[in-house]
Amino acid sequence: MEESINDIIRKIRTDLRRYMNGIAAAGMRDKGVHYRMNFGVEILRLKRIAAKYTPNKDLAQRLWNEDVRELKILATMLYPPHEFSTDTAELWVREIPYQEIREQWCMNLLQKLDTAGVLVERWISDADESVRATGYWLYARLCLAASPLSENIPGGALLEASCGDLENESIVLRQAALNVLRFYGRVSGDRAAEVMHKIGSFQHSLRPAGREIFDALRFEFEG
The missing domain is CATH 1.25.40 (Serine Threonine Protein Phosphatase 5, Tetratricopeptide repeat)
Known part of the structure; x- marks a missing residue:
């Protein structure tokens, strides 16, 4: 008998609780990342969870609609x-x-x-x-x-x-x-020159960030 979407979501939640990383979740909250629920599960583990299920449009949309970090990421893997x-x-x-x-x-x-x-x-x-x-x-x-x-x-x-x-x-x-x-x-090379021409004014910007951008791109294309 084919599993319902509700059954699959329950299994996913069980896996998320099993692999929950409270330290990682707390670290994200400290950086201003706030979800209704965040299990702190690493991406590689989420890929393994996603591999258990056949991609499904309705399932993915249900996951996306949840304010849960891992479910949103899984939605992008399962749509x-x-x-x-x-x-x-x-x-x-x-x-x-x-x-x-x-x-x-x-x-x-x-x-x-x-x-x-x-x-x-x-x-x-x-x-x-x-x-x-x-x-x-x-x-x-x-x-x-x-x-x-x-x-x-x-x-x-x-x-x-x-x-x-x-x-x-x-x-x-x-x-x-x-x-x-x-x-x-x-x-x-032509495109690189086009970029450098476009940001030429940044070389003498009054803002340090502007000069850093110019230097970073010059190093990128001249390196």
């Missing part, structure tokens, strides 16, 4: 990519609570979508900073995976958006934007 619609992506992107979830979502699910490039292009121009950060991280994941989709994203839009966020107050957004420039510039 069948071919069933993950653009509409659902647009809903989830505005529900990301923390950077870890953003990274796991981009790696486990979003980079596998045929529409990933379209989502990057759409999200990097969004007014919501969290959405832009997700667009940047997804672009980085496509580059890491050597996906041809990364080449179809207009370079002008990438540079305009990411350079505009390099001095944002959000460290998450700044780092995500910097990653975009690194990956974009690594493709060729």
Whole structure:
């Protein structure tokens, strides 16, 4: 007899309690990461738990809806990519609570979508900073995976958006934007020169962070 979604979720919760790491969970809370429940289970262990179950759209959505760190991460592992619609992506992107979830979502699910490039292009121009950060991280994941989709994203839009966020107050957004420039510039010498030209004014920025960004990218492309 096929297990119900409720049965599977009960088994997952049992596993999470078995592998709970209170010290890791407490460390996350100390850094401002607050869920209704956080078991502190490591990612490798979550991958092993996910491997026990057949990916299922309804199961993944149920897991995502819970304010539980591990269930949200498992949702990104158990949602069948071919069933993950653009509409659902647009809903989830505005529900990301923390950077870890953003990274796991981009790696486990979003980079596998045929529409990933379209989502990057759409999200990097969004007014919501969290959405832009997700667009940047997804672009980085496509580059890491050597996906041809990364080449179809207009370079002008990438540079305009990411350079505009390099001095944002959000460290998450700044780092995500910097990653975009690194990956974009690594493709060729021409692209590297394009990046350095775009951020040329940072060399004499009155803000130390601006000069550090310039030096970091110059070292990246000249090394």
